[in-house]
Amino acid sequence: MPHLSPFVVGLHQWLLALLCLVPLNAQAAIEVGALTGELNLGPHVQLLEDAERELDIEQLVGEGGALAWQPSRQETLNFSFSDSAWWLRLRIENGSSKEVRRLLELAMPLHDYLDAYVVDEHGEIVSQWQTGNRRDFDSRPVTHRTFVLPVYVPAGESRQIFLRLDTHDGLYDATPLYLMSDAGFLAKAQRELMAFSLYFGALLALLIYNLLLYVATRERSLLLYVAYLGSFFILMFTARGFAFQYWWPTLPTFNNQLVPINIGFFALMLAVFSNSFLSLRRHAPRMTHVLFVVGGMCLLSSLPALLGHYAPLFRLMIPAAIVLSCLLLGVAVWRSLQRDTLARIYLVAWGVLLVGVALYFLRVAGVLPYNLVTEYAVQVGSGIEFLLLSLGLAWKINQFKNEKLAAERATLELQRSLNERLEVEVEQRTHELERANQRLTALARTDPLTGLLNRRQFHELVEEKLQERRRSGLPLLFAVMDIDDFKRYNDAYGHQAGDEVLMRVATMLQDHFQRAGDRLFRLGGEEFGILLEADSLEAGQHALERFRQALEQLRIPHETSCYGVVTGSFGLVCCRDCRKVPSAMALYRQADLAMYEAKERSRNRVVTRSIAEVLE
CATH class of the missing domain: 2.60.40.2380 (Immunoglobulin-like)
Incomplete structure (x- = not known):
C-alpha cells in the first residue's frame, strides 16, 4: 500500500464523518x-x-x-x-x-x-x-x-x-x-371569497324569498323548505370555516359540536321536506315512516358530539346518511316512472347535487385534478338543487291553485243549475274579489301616497335590469334623490303639507322621465330612486339637472331651507360594466353615497360617480 500523508488521511476521515451525518x-x-x-x-x-x-x-x-x-x-x-x-x-x-x-x-x-x-x-x-x-x-x-x-x-x-x-x-x-407566494394566496383568497359570496348570497336570497312567501301564503311546504335550506346554509357556512371566523371565534368547542349536530338536523329536515314535496303520505304512507325513522337516527347519532365524541358518531351517521339518500333516490325514481312531475324535478335536483358531491370527493381522493369545477362542485350542485326545488314548490303551489280553481268552477256550475239568483250573487262576489286582488297587487307594487313603484319593486326590477345589462354590456344609470331639509319642512308646515310636496315631486318625476326604460321608485320617506334610460353619464346628469332646476323653479316655499324653496339633492351612478355590481343594493349604496356627497356640498345639486372607478 502506498504511503499516505497525514493531511490526506485526515481529510479522508473528515469526509467519512461528514457523510455519516447526512441522513x-x-x-x-x-x-x-x-x-x-x-x-x-x-x-x-x-x-x-x-x-x-x-x-x-x-x-x-x-x-x-x-x-x-x-x-x-x-x-x-x-x-x-x-x-x-x-x-x-x-x-x-x-x-x-x-x-x-x-x-x-x-x-x-x-x-x-x-x-x-x-x-x-x-x-x-x-x-x-x-x-x-x-x-x-x-x-x-x-x-x-x-x-x-x-x-x-x-x-x-x-x-x-x-x-x-x-x-x-x-x-x-x-x-x-x-x-x-403572497400574490398567489391573495388571488386564491379573492377567488374563493367571490365564489362563496355569490353562493351564500344566492342561498340566503332563496331562503328569505321563500320565507316571505310562506308569511304571505302560510303554505307549510314553503316553511319546510326554509328549514331544510336554513340547516344546509348553516352547515356549509360552518364546515367552510366562515362561522368560526365571523360568528363565534372564541367558542371552538361549540363550533365543533355544531357541525355534526347540524348534519343530523339537516338529514331529518331532508326527510321531512322530501316527504312533503313528494306527497308521500298520500302515495306511500309506509315510506313516510321509514324516512322519518332513518332521519331521526341521523339526528340521534349526532348527539354524542355534545359529550365530545366524534369518530364513533360519524361511523354511525355516514351509513345512516347513505341509506337515507338511497331511499330518497329510490322513491324519486319510482314516482318519476309514474309520471309525477314533482318527482322528476326532485330527481334532477338530487342528481345534480350528487354529481357535484362526486366530483368534489374524486378531487379530494386525487382521481380528478384541482380546478374551479372540482373545487366548487358541491356549491354549484347544491345551488342548482335548491333553485330547482324552489321552482318545484312554485309549480306545486300553482297546481294546488289550479285544482282549487277547478273545484270552484264545478261548484259554480252546480250552484248555477240549482239557483240562478245564487249564481249571479256568486259571480258578483267573484268579480269583487278579483278587483280586490288587482288592487292588492297594485298596492304591493306601488307606493300608496305617490303612485310610484315601491322599494320591493326596486329590488326586483333593478336585479332584472342588472342581469340584462350584464348580457348586453350596455351601461346602467341609477340615481337617488332626496328632498332637502324635509324634516324641517314637516316641522314648519305640517305632515299634510309634506305629503302634498311628495305627491307634487312624484308627479314632476313622472312628467320628466317618460322614456320607455325609465323607472321611478319611492324608496322611503322623502327619498326617490330613478332608473334612467340614458346612454351615458353625461346624458343622465343633464336629465337630472333639468329636473332639479324645474323643481327649484316651482318655488314651493321652504323658510327653513337656505334656498328658501323646496330643492333636492341627487346622487347619480353609472355602471359601464354591470358584471362588477353584485346586486341592486350595491348599486343603491353607491348612488346613496353620491347623494350624501351632494348633501355635504350645500345640497340642491347633482353629484355623479362611476361604479368602475369606485370598485377599482
Whole structure:
C-alpha cells in the first residue's frame, strides 16, 4: 500500500464523518425563490406516524434521519380514522438574491390541532405556532378561515418545516396542503371569497324569498323548505370555516359540536321536506315512516358530539346518511316512472347535487385534478338543487291553485243549475274579489301616497335590469334623490303639507322621465330612486339637472331651507360594466353615497360617480 500523508488521511476521515451525518432518507428541497402561483405540497412532503403521541420537535430535529419518514405520494393527505398523531416534513430553499416570504396553507377549516415549526439550517427553531379548529381563532397567525402560516426564507438559505397533525378523537378530514407566494394566496383568497359570496348570497336570497312567501301564503311546504335550506346554509357556512371566523371565534368547542349536530338536523329536515314535496303520505304512507325513522337516527347519532365524541358518531351517521339518500333516490325514481312531475324535478335536483358531491370527493381522493369545477362542485350542485326545488314548490303551489280553481268552477256550475239568483250573487262576489286582488297587487307594487313603484319593486326590477345589462354590456344609470331639509319642512308646515310636496315631486318625476326604460321608485320617506334610460353619464346628469332646476323653479316655499324653496339633492351612478355590481343594493349604496356627497356640498345639486372607478 502506498504511503499516505497525514493531511490526506485526515481529510479522508473528515469526509467519512461528514457523510455519516447526512441522513439516508434526506429530503430534496423545494425551490421557492421563483414561486409565483400555488404549489400542491401533498406529493412533496414526508410523513411520520406517531402512534404513541410521544415525539416532540426536539426529537425530530435531533433524530430526524433515524426515524421512519415515508414519502406521502398523495395529492390530498388523508389519514381517515386514526388514533395516531402525524408529522409532516418538507424542506424549502431560496435560490434568489433576496429574502422571500411564502405562505403555507392547510386548506381544511375543521382540522382539530395543528402545531407547526420552522427550523433553520443550524437546527434552530425560528418560528412556531399552535393552532387548530379546537383552539381560539386568534391563535392563527393569518386571519383566514383555513390555516395559513407565513414562512420567511433568507437569500441563499433553506428552511425545514415540521407540521404535527392531531385530532380530538381519531377522525381526520382530507387535508389539502399548498405553498404560495403572497400574490398567489391573495388571488386564491379573492377567488374563493367571490365564489362563496355569490353562493351564500344566492342561498340566503332563496331562503328569505321563500320565507316571505310562506308569511304571505302560510303554505307549510314553503316553511319546510326554509328549514331544510336554513340547516344546509348553516352547515356549509360552518364546515367552510366562515362561522368560526365571523360568528363565534372564541367558542371552538361549540363550533365543533355544531357541525355534526347540524348534519343530523339537516338529514331529518331532508326527510321531512322530501316527504312533503313528494306527497308521500298520500302515495306511500309506509315510506313516510321509514324516512322519518332513518332521519331521526341521523339526528340521534349526532348527539354524542355534545359529550365530545366524534369518530364513533360519524361511523354511525355516514351509513345512516347513505341509506337515507338511497331511499330518497329510490322513491324519486319510482314516482318519476309514474309520471309525477314533482318527482322528476326532485330527481334532477338530487342528481345534480350528487354529481357535484362526486366530483368534489374524486378531487379530494386525487382521481380528478384541482380546478374551479372540482373545487366548487358541491356549491354549484347544491345551488342548482335548491333553485330547482324552489321552482318545484312554485309549480306545486300553482297546481294546488289550479285544482282549487277547478273545484270552484264545478261548484259554480252546480250552484248555477240549482239557483240562478245564487249564481249571479256568486259571480258578483267573484268579480269583487278579483278587483280586490288587482288592487292588492297594485298596492304591493306601488307606493300608496305617490303612485310610484315601491322599494320591493326596486329590488326586483333593478336585479332584472342588472342581469340584462350584464348580457348586453350596455351601461346602467341609477340615481337617488332626496328632498332637502324635509324634516324641517314637516316641522314648519305640517305632515299634510309634506305629503302634498311628495305627491307634487312624484308627479314632476313622472312628467320628466317618460322614456320607455325609465323607472321611478319611492324608496322611503322623502327619498326617490330613478332608473334612467340614458346612454351615458353625461346624458343622465343633464336629465337630472333639468329636473332639479324645474323643481327649484316651482318655488314651493321652504323658510327653513337656505334656498328658501323646496330643492333636492341627487346622487347619480353609472355602471359601464354591470358584471362588477353584485346586486341592486350595491348599486343603491353607491348612488346613496353620491347623494350624501351632494348633501355635504350645500345640497340642491347633482353629484355623479362611476361604479368602475369606485370598485377599482
